Amino acid sequence: MLFAASAPGQAQFLLDGDLSVRYDDTSKSDGRGQYRLRVLPSYEFDNGVSLHAFLATGDEYDSAYNTIDQNDDEFHVRHLFARFENERGKLELGAIPPYKGRVSSTGLSKEGWVKGLRGVLRQNSGDFEIVLGELDDLRAQDAISLPAKVNYVEVEYSGRLNDLWSFEVSVDRMLQDNFLRGELRYETAAGVAYALEAVRNASENANKFVVSMERSLTIGPRPIDWFIYYAYAEAAFGPRAELTEDFLDFGHAFAMEFSGAIADSSRWAWFTKAEVYENRVRGQLGLEFDFR
Numbered sequence: 386m387l388f389a390a391s392a393p394g395q396a397q398f399l400l401d402g403d404l405s406v407r408y409d410d411t412s413k414s415d416g417r418g419q420y421r422l423r424v425l426p427s428y429e430f431d432n433g434v435s436l437h438a439f440l441a442t443g444d445e446y447d448s449a450y451n452t453i454d455q456n457d458d459e460f461h462v463r464h465l466f467a468r469f470e471n472e473r474g475k476l477e478l479g480a481i482p483p484y485k486g487r488v489s490s491t492g493l494s495k496e497g498w499v500k501g502l503r504g505v506l507r508q509n510s511g512d513f514e515i516v517l518g519e520l521d522d523l524r525a526q527d528a529i530s531l532p533a534k535v536n537y538v539e540v541e542y543s544g545r546l547n548d549l550w551s552f553e554v555s556v557d558r559m560l561q562d563n564f565l566r567g568e569l570r571y572e573t574a575a576g577v578a579y580a581l582e583a584v585r586n587a588s589e590n591a592n593k594f595v596v597s598m599e600r601s602l603t604i605g606p607r608p609i610d611w612f613i614y615y616a617y618a619e620a621a622f623g624p625r626a627e628l629t630e631d632f633l634d635f636g637h638a639f640a641m642e643f644s645g646a647i648a649d650s651s652r653w654a655w656f657t658k659a660e661v662y663e664n665r666v667r668g669q670l671g672l673e674f675d676f677r
Contacts, residue, residue: 400676401425407450407656407671418453422460424676433471439464439482446523447494447628461525463498474512477503480529485514485541489553489568490595490614490631491582497628500532511544520559523628536561549573560625562588576601584622584629591621595631609645616640638662652676 402424410416422442429435443449444459451457466479475485480500483493493499501518516539519532541555550571557564565585572578577600584593597614616638618626626632633640644656652675660667 396428396430399427399429401427402676403673404676405656405671405673407669409450409667409669411667412665419450420453421450423449433469435468435470437464437466437468438462441496441525443496444525446497446525447630447632449496459525461528463496463525463528465529472507474504474506476505481516481518483516483520485512488630489582490580490597490616491566491568491584491593491629493628494630498528499537500528500530501535501537511542514541514543515539560623562586562623562625564625584625586622586625589621589623591619591623593618593622593626593629597631607646607649609643612642614640633660633667634662634665636663647672 402422404420404422406418406420408416409419420442424440425438426440427435427437440460440462441449442451442458442460444457444461449463451459462480464480464482466477466481469476478501480498481503482495483497483499484495485503485505488495499516499518499520501516503514503516506513516537517535518537519534520537521534522530536559538558539555540557541553543551543553545551550569552570553566553568555564555566557566563586565587566583568580568582570578570580577598580595580597582595582597586592593616595614595616597612599610599612602609602611614631616631616633618632618635618638620635622635626635631640638660639662640658640660642656642658644654647653647655654673654675656669656671656673658667658669
């Protein structure tokens with residue numbers, strides 16, 4: 386956390402964010418240097434009401450990186466919304482995140498947005514969520530403009546089967562297509578998480594599948610986070626595939642990511658990623674400074 390100003394029982398202002406730089410190279414194009422700045426200010430009142438914003442570099446829905454040598458120094462407000470939350474659930478209104486908590490591989494990118502509202506009802510058996518809004522203009526510079534129509538609908542239910550198994554199921558309407566999505570997760574007592582995700586474009590009879598694993602490795606003096614996944618998306622799946630969190634390309638794709646802190650209690654971290662998809666190999670190596 387970069388900054389927090391508050392008194393017991395009173396409103397508070399919070400400011401989080403991170404800055405990262407990376408070298409990105411693919412087998413079919415020249416390497417490039419990129420940077421990303423993300424800033425998340427919020428103001429929390431003492432009655433469950435809060436205001437939130439998300440400002441970031443980049444002009445793409447699914448990426449907040451600027452390329453250094455292209456002079457495309459974009460920086461835009463991507464989220465700007467009000468939230469009311471209590472033990473029974475929450476309500477969000479404005480240019481909201483396309484997710485309510487953890488971002489799934491088949492969920493929309495954490496850099497993206499939906500113009501509309503989200504309602505979440507928490508129950509003992511799980512969470513019921515509905516989102517209504519607009520997802521049409523994918524330029525970050527227009528993320529907080531007023532919606533012109535309602536063309537995005539999401540109804541989701543998430544819950545736990547027991548201490549180890551959890552799931553999500555949803556029905557979506559976006560980009561003029563209808564989708565069915567399901568996710569099953571298994572997390573061991575040691576913190577290793579496995580996930581199987583599937584999305585079907587019911588309008589085009591096309592599918593996308595993701596199998597993933599994430600865990601922490603003990604190598605050297607500090608732990609290393611490891612995330613690995615295989616994905617397959619049929620070509621007829623449509624444009625939604627490119628807006629998901631871990632999209633690489635249509636067809637078969639494989640990726641492996643590692644990250645870790647540079648020093649104990651350090652805000653600096655390193656990360657690296659290797660991808661193989663459709664006769665192409667891509668590698669990334671970078672550093673990140675965390676304001677939190």
